[in-house]
Amino acid sequence: MKIHNFSAGPGILPHDVLRKAAESVIDFNNSGLSLLEISHRSADFEQVMQQARSLAKELLELGDDYEALFLQGGASLQFHMAPLNLLKNKAAYINTGNWASEAIAEARKVGEVNVIASSEDRKFTYIPTKYTIPIDADYLHITSNNTIFGTQWKEFPQAEIPLVCDMSSDIFSRKIPANQFSLIYAGAQKNMGPAGTTLVVFKKDILGKTGRNLPKMLDYELQYKKDSMFNTPPVFAVYASMLTMQWIKDNGGIEWIEALNKIKAKTFYNEVDSNPMFEGTVEKPFRSYMNGTFVLKNTAVEQEFERMLKEAGISGLKGHRSVGGYRCSMYNALPLESIKVLTNVMREFANKFA
């Protein structure tokens, strides 16, 4: 049976990427050796790293004033690294959910933090639109897509100070004005590749201002001077990420994937809004195109719904353990077909039980 993979992360990857990644584990570039057992200083791998870094910038339409790195530790390590590299006097944060809160907690261990807006008052079901950005803060930090709560920034803050963004769950999913950001980071495991690498993109002129003597591994400047290979990089995760970015590019780039993602999200939310059994949990203008959160109105028939999901091969639709309900994760590699299978099940379910 075909499985429709709605996993919130690690999330679905393109079939072609998986096939090529698997091949590389046996024989990389017809070298007779596995990608896993060659030197990261070999010409073959250095080219992978270079290509990955260059594709990341190309998909974000960034120029030579930006650098892209592939590091380790996930967004969670960036919650520490971003303030360590940028926070001198104070930083401004906007709290839109779990991950934003984690970022704030970690930044507070480094320096002064101003939380200038929060959507916690309505359980993180919206994105704050009213806030004043302190012009004396070192940067403003936001979380572009909130995987757990299912909200997404549609228009980004117009900030006179450097804008820092955790884009882990919607990187490369839509056209964004990347050059309005000074630092973007993203764990790979939703839209970019397997778990184990983190994309870090920054404007070079923001570095070197804190006066801190940084640990080498946590120093953006050192990592970029070492071409993202200060120590052995997570070779396989970088390779699979490179393949995924190449897949986006080959199929039509960000314009293509954004259009597809919009169709998927529209198909899904139309069903949620028209189906009497379900309701969305998020204020409409802030609905995420990546993670559509919804609940069953009548939980008495929950088991029936879950049985039908299972029969249709739908996997990973459960909401995050902290909020419950359902979450339709529609990452780049999820085909429209899977959305249609889901909405058909939702409709059939309503026909039976509404």
Added chain:
Amino acid sequence: MKIHNFSAGPGILPHDVLRKAAESVIDFNNSGLSLLEISHRSADFEQVMQQARSLAKELLELGDDYEALFLQGGASLQFHMAPLNLLKNKAAYINTGNWASEAIAEARKVGEVNVIASSEDRKFTYIPTKYTIPIDADYLHITSNNTIFGTQWKEFPQAEIPLVCDMSSDIFSRKIPANQFSLIYAGAQKNMGPAGTTLVVFKKDILGKTGRNLPKMLDYELQYKKDSMFNTPPVFAVYASMLTMQWIKDNGGIEWIEALNKIKAKTFYNEVDSNPMFEGTVEKPFRSYMNGTFVLKNTAVEQEFERMLKEAGISGLKGHRSVGGYRCSMYNALPLESIKVLTNVMREFANKFA
């Protein structure tokens, strides 16, 4: 042509491990999904993580007073994390080469460091045997195997203070008194698996003594309380590491691999010592069983030697760029056959040019 892979790292992995790892990228445990695109909170992956942590302790013969974690960032991040978690007043380090020096430099950013011995005076060609361990230091740090210079600790310091060891390049290669160590860490990419995960094994009673408010990602205690899954772990690297540890266990455990490694090292060093064209670069009692460093006495015939290596399918024998010469990396998965192919080439070369 069969390639004989002497890469110093990422190093050779068992063929069976590569085959199973490649299969998992297409279909993991007959789930119809790739290992790369399932939740790390799924029962299937939680079992992988549990199994990996338990195998690590089993191969090291450690009990319930120890914990094993699979983190990210390589040994280079441990150079920072070890002092961050353990250094309160001062720490003692022994400098046996490049990586030890890096560890010292990073520890100095955290607190006071005493370098109690160094082999730098003779270009790191031996392991210091005379030193006094300060009993008031928080720990003593050593590097069990020096990949670049080709030396290895044969007997470990008898320390009354906690002993910390970077075992990146000889973990699981020989029987060691692991319970004499309070903290062992090892980047996976030599003897344990692909690049992208780091084994961290520690005695639980050493934690919580510095009073530091640690960043979550850098806190051993938090990582262990979260079962090594505080954030998304490097799923694929952990899985392939688990397979490699299982391969050691299934084939006879550490006793088996140690015996095999000794035969390989003996075969190699016997050739170096009896062959008139070559000489070892390290004092004999300290020769590494993992990385055998040697040079050609007459560099005028270097190109001839390299041509013969290439014809025999020998890959990755070049010494580290900082020291030159050759390096025969004999990690666990390197078959004796590859050593014999190399020593045959060395003998043929001597027959022609001696």
